Amino acid sequence: MASIVERPKKSGDSTFQVKWREGGGRTAPGQSEKFGDLESAETFKELVDAHGQHWPPGWVRGAGFVEPETHPNDVPFIDWATRYVDRLTGIDERTHEDYLRELRIHLSLIQHTELSGRVQPATIGNLTQDDVQDWVRAEERGEQDPEDPDTWLRRPADPKSIANRHGLLFCIVQAAVESDPPLRTTNCCKKTKLPRLDDHIVEEMTFLExxxxxxxxxxxxxxxxxxxxxxxxxxxxxxxxxxxxxxxxxxxxxxxxxxxxxxxxxxxxxxxxxxxxxxxxxxxxxxxxxxxxxxxxxxxxxxxxxxxxxxxxxxxxxxxxxxxxxxxxxxxxxxxxxxxxxxxxxxxxxxxxxxxxxxxxxxAAKIPLPAIQIRLGHESIQTTVDRYGHLVRSLDGEIVAAVEVALGAPARPELRVVVGA
Missing domain, CATH: 1.10.443.10 (Intergrase catalytic core)
Incomplete structure (x- = not known):
């Protein structure tokens, strides 16, 4: 529950501060909003309690309720994303179902944060690079139960899963850029910093002798x-x-x-x-x-x-x-x-x-990676290199020998004797 703290001023007046912890967790970040009268503070406290110890939607700290940003021809993000997936061709029903599940469980977590700090539902038009980066961090961290830190409401996603979901998000936003008329001018996913994949990939594989x-x-x-x-x-x-x-x-x-x-x-x-x-x-x-x-x-x-x-x-x-x-x-x-x-x-x-x-x-038998790519059926040689490049230690001897030949001391020129010098 939120609480109200009275702050007396030297002038004899008081301000009233509404305080709560985000989401109600005991260790969650503390939040507060200041009011000049008790009635306004009590009204705001009721709003915070009604919204589960979160900022009331549409409320901007220090400014109150502010009209949301508007974008011509805008569409709620999840509606546009669902329409994009439903119109995909060349995929089987299982893949279509998997994409919709990703939208429902993961991409639906994306939200838009205005410069003022107010959080808004994401639309295909208001989504920014910062919003995408915030979503990646949320996927990476997961979400713990505020009442039980040992319990996960949503487990941290591994780097490969985040990269796959970001790839789907990229295509969804790009479709909005290329739509007629365009719903966006740029793709906000282009410069996203994703978690490193290399440690994760090496870790999950077991190699049998x-x-x-x-x-x-x-x-x-x-x-x-x-x-x-x-x-x-x-x-x-x-x-x-x-x-x-x-x-x-x-x-x-x-x-x-x-x-x-x-x-x-x-x-x-x-x-x-x-x-x-x-x-x-x-x-x-x-x-x-x-x-x-x-x-x-x-x-x-x-x-x-x-x-x-x-x-x-x-x-x-x-x-x-x-x-x-x-x-x-x-x-x-x-x-x-x-x-x-x-x-x-x-x-x-x-x-x-x-x-x-x-x-x-x-x-180990010194078969080149491009030949291995073909045998495995990898779409890209980069996939083969990323997954198995660290195993190419068996060629260290050949590499060292080649370097020694390349860097070896040049042959000493023969001495010439000039008669009558």
């Missing part, structure tokens, strides 16, 4: 699960790509044998008639790719596709069905990792870490 991978493989007793695990480790393919492979995707008579990545499993919209998953295009255009196979991999595939029709899934469960991530993870992968840990394995890898481990092996 060959012997560590073998320790986990030895704990997987299901032959079908063994084949799939070996394929993920040996090709670096994404889970959704590997489990969507069909007999028709292989050219086992080529030299070397190859596999073509043409489709991947996608999450469907809730309640979709196709069920929770459906087959769609790979993650990006570059994810459509052809991978060369080793002779051992080709031999395993021949065994699995023998007598199968072209549309048959290559990696199937013992009952002949396609694998589902939760089924494989809970019944095959997680128990195997737990047993390996009990026997001394020091890491707890995820399924996706088989992809990361595949890259580590290629880098």
């Amino acid at each position: 060959r012997d560590e991978y073998q320790r986990i493989m030895s704990e997987i007793t299901d032959p079908d699960a063994q084949d799939l695990t070996g394929w993920l480790f040996g090709t670096g393919m994404r889970w959704g790509e590997a489990t969507a492979l069909q007999t028709q995707d292989f050219n086992l008579n080529a030299t070397p044998p190859t596999v073509s990545v043409q489709r991947a499993w996608k999450k469907a919209k809730k309640g979709a008639p196709c069920g929770p998953f459906f087959l769609g295009p790979p993650k990006t255009k570059r994810a459509r790719r052809v991978l060369a196979l080793s002779s051992a991999q080709a031999q395993m595939v021949r065994r699995r596709v023998a007598g199968q029709p072209p549309e048959a899934f290559v990696f199937r469960t013992a009952t002949g069905k396609s694998w589902r991530h939760a089924n494989y993870y809970n019944r095959k992968w997680l128990p195997a990792v737990q047993r390996a840990v009990e026997k001394g394995l020091s890491k707890r890898p995820r399924i996706h870490d088989l992809r990361h481990s595949h890259v580590a092996l290629l880098i």
Whole structure:
């Protein structure tokens, strides 16, 4: 509850200060507003209490209620953002649903702060660079329960998630700049300072050495699960790509044998008639790719596709069905990792870490990053460099040798003897 403190003046008059803590938390920042009479102070106190110990919307400190800024043809930000997402083409229903969830949970937190300090609902026209930066900080910090500091009302977002949401925000604002008529003249997201990604990316990946991978493989007793695990480790393919492979995707008579990545499993919209998953295009255009196979991999595939029709899934469960991530993870992968840990394995890898481990092996074999980019299906070489560039320590010897050659002392010129000098 807000309180009123009387401040006597030397003249005999008094001012009345309304004091409260923002949001009502015991450790929240203190706020105050001054009035010349008790009645005005009591009225304002009631407003603060009615708004949950926050400044009343539209109130400017020291000035009272002020008419909001107006922008011709302006639209509430969340309304414009929703309209932008609903009009996107070339995305599946699951992606559309994910974007709307980001708007509802995260981008809806964006608000506009005027130069006077008054906070206003964000519109597509009043949004500023400072508003975007304030939102990034709020995402990074999260929000704790003022009554229980150990409880999060909204957990801090990781740098990658913030970058992804900022990318969506950038596109939403840019659409307003390019609309007819334009709703903005500039994109306020262009100079946003985002949290660093590098530490986060390195931290979340686990790289398995060959012997560590073998320790986990030895704990997987299901032959079908063994084949799939070996394929993920040996090709670096994404889970959704590997489990969507069909007999028709292989050219086992080529030299070397190859596999073509043409489709991947996608999450469907809730309640979709196709069920929770459906087959769609790979993650990006570059994810459509052809991978060369080793002779051992080709031999395993021949065994699995023998007598199968072209549309048959290559990696199937013992009952002949396609694998589902939760089924494989809970019944095959997680128990195997737990047993390996009990026997001394020091890491707890995820399924996706088989992809990361595949890259580590290629880098250790001095395979160039551009070739790795193509094999993984990364849209940009920058993605490959950002995620795996720190592993290129195996080339240190070659780099040092090249530098020594380049900086080596020049050959000493031969001495010339001039007769009769």
